[in-house]
Amino acid sequence: MPLDLILRQATLAGQPGPVDIGIRSGLITAIAPLLPAQAREIALDGRLVTPGFVDSHIHLDKACLGGRCVCHTGTLTEAIAAVAAAKRDFTEDDIYRRGARTLEKAILQGTNRMRTHVEVDPRIGLKGFRAVNALRQAYRWAIDLQICVFPQEGLLNDPGTEDLLIEACAGGADLIGGCPYADSDPAGQIARIFDIARRFDIDIDFHLDFDLDPSWMHLDEVCRQTERHGWGGRVAAGHVTKLSELPPEELAAVAARLANAGVALTALPATDLFLMGAGRSHSVPRGVAPLHRLAEAGVTCSLATNNVLNPFTPFGDCSLLRMANLYANVLQIGSPAGLTACFDMVTRAPARLMRLDGYDIAIGAPAHLVALDAADPAEAVATLAAPLFGLRHGEMTFSRPAAQLLRPVPQAARAV
Structure with missing residues (x-):
């Protein structure tokens, strides 16, 4: 032949x-x-x-915001507030152009599958969803794009957001995300996100446990709801920086819980390093979850880009190899087997997390x-x-x- x-x-x-x-x-x-x-x-x-590389967590709708947001403290709270103020002036064309610039960088770095999170709420409406959906169609010659709609500024404390999320899911969003730490009722938000996911039979990807206090975790409730709804293998959580503060025996217990529940994790090394510990004068923690340890225990773990050129991460070239290299530096991984595992976390592991066929x-x-x-x-x-x-x-x-x-x-x- x-x-x-x-x-x-x-x-x-x-x-x-x-x-x-x-x-x-x-x-x-x-x-x-x-x-x-x-x-x-x-x-x-x-x-x-x-x-090809698989980026399991990026934000195309708020990439490339240089010059629009003024930040002084470098904290997560400040970044959320700065982007929340800026996005009121976003247009679909603006989101499309910034997203296209970012997508093209990613394609040139070898990424050919991607999951992008898109904010939906009464301030931005469905502008981001419509713009990114147009990007999905325009760039399908080079990359497969999943769209995860989510409420960055809360759900139960933000009237009108749930209706918009449901409209986006009905309109073709691939999955739904959550951000419990931004809600007045974190557990209530988690429950509602699972309800919507079940209604549309879609997967879930949370922003979760994005601080350095390991004394409590929303991850516990996510695991509980995953098991309750039979959603194992269909739930992921990004950031989980709390895990960087756990001693080995407690980390092992969390790993076993996640593996049994079927909840996957994604670390965002550039963002997590930049935001965690901001404001400390010395002994600044790294704040990057040691996912290779959880992967060894059977948890599906990936490394991803998150934000590019905005207050959450004011740098980035969309190279997932750079994320793998950065992670290896931060977690002090230098053996050939360890570096190969880092490569897996930007290729095969995120492909499993996103349940991709034919990878x-x-x-x-x-x-x-x-x-x-x-x-x-x-x-x-x-x-x-x-x-x-x-x-x-x-x-x-x-x-x-x-x-x-x-x-x-x-x-x-x-x-x-």
Whole structure:
């Protein structure tokens, strides 16, 4: 059977020796040490090929707000207030343009699946949902986008928000989120979010336990409601910075609880580092949950971007490899196995968290692939390896040729 494209001598994570990958009609149709077929070829010379990076938690609707928000303390409370004030002036076109800028950065960094959280409340209405839904359609040639609508400023304490969330779910939102710490009745909000999820048969993704006081956790109520509703494997929670303050034995107990309930976790290293401990003059805590420890206990754990160029995170290039590298630095992970686990938390683990079909390099799978300038996942994380190109259904979505040194030509050679 003729092929459209062959990736020659590609390295696949966890597999010995380079292989050729044959692609036809947008699908992977052959994988072998050497394919004798004739087709257009790309020589990889042992470089790593992955199904692509998966960003399980980002906010496209409030990205790139530089110059619009003035912050002085760098706290979570200040960031929420600053963006709440700014979003009153958002338009759909404004959200679309800022979201497009961010999406394109992510695509160029090798991300080809993404879950974005979108704020819904009486101030912003459904502007963010409509703008991001338009982005989903416009960029489907390069990336699959899930939309999670959620109430950033509360639910039970914010009349009109629940009706808007229900309208968005009826209008095509993929899942619903919650933010209990912003509500006057956190447990009540969690219960209502589960009720809406059951009504529409959709998954849930919370912003949760975003502080450094481990004496109490909303995670307990989320686990309880997950088990009560039989929603195991369909619930995730982001941030959970409280977990960074737990001693090993208490962390192990939380891990067992999460694994049994089927609740996944996402750490947002850039945001969590930036906001946690703000205002302290010394011994500032890192505030990043040690998710690799929970992953070892069977919890599905991912690393993600969260915010880009706004008061929550005033920097960012949408590189998930950078998030994996940052996490490894903060959690002092340096072994090849540990770095490989970090790579998994921006690829296969978030794919499981988002319940993605076809996320694999296997015969019959869609040819959604990214090539990296590294020999294996550990090297990719350690060196922040550049993504060289990406494919969706076998078609190129971006390219970035490997950097080359331009050595000077010796004088003797010039004379000849």
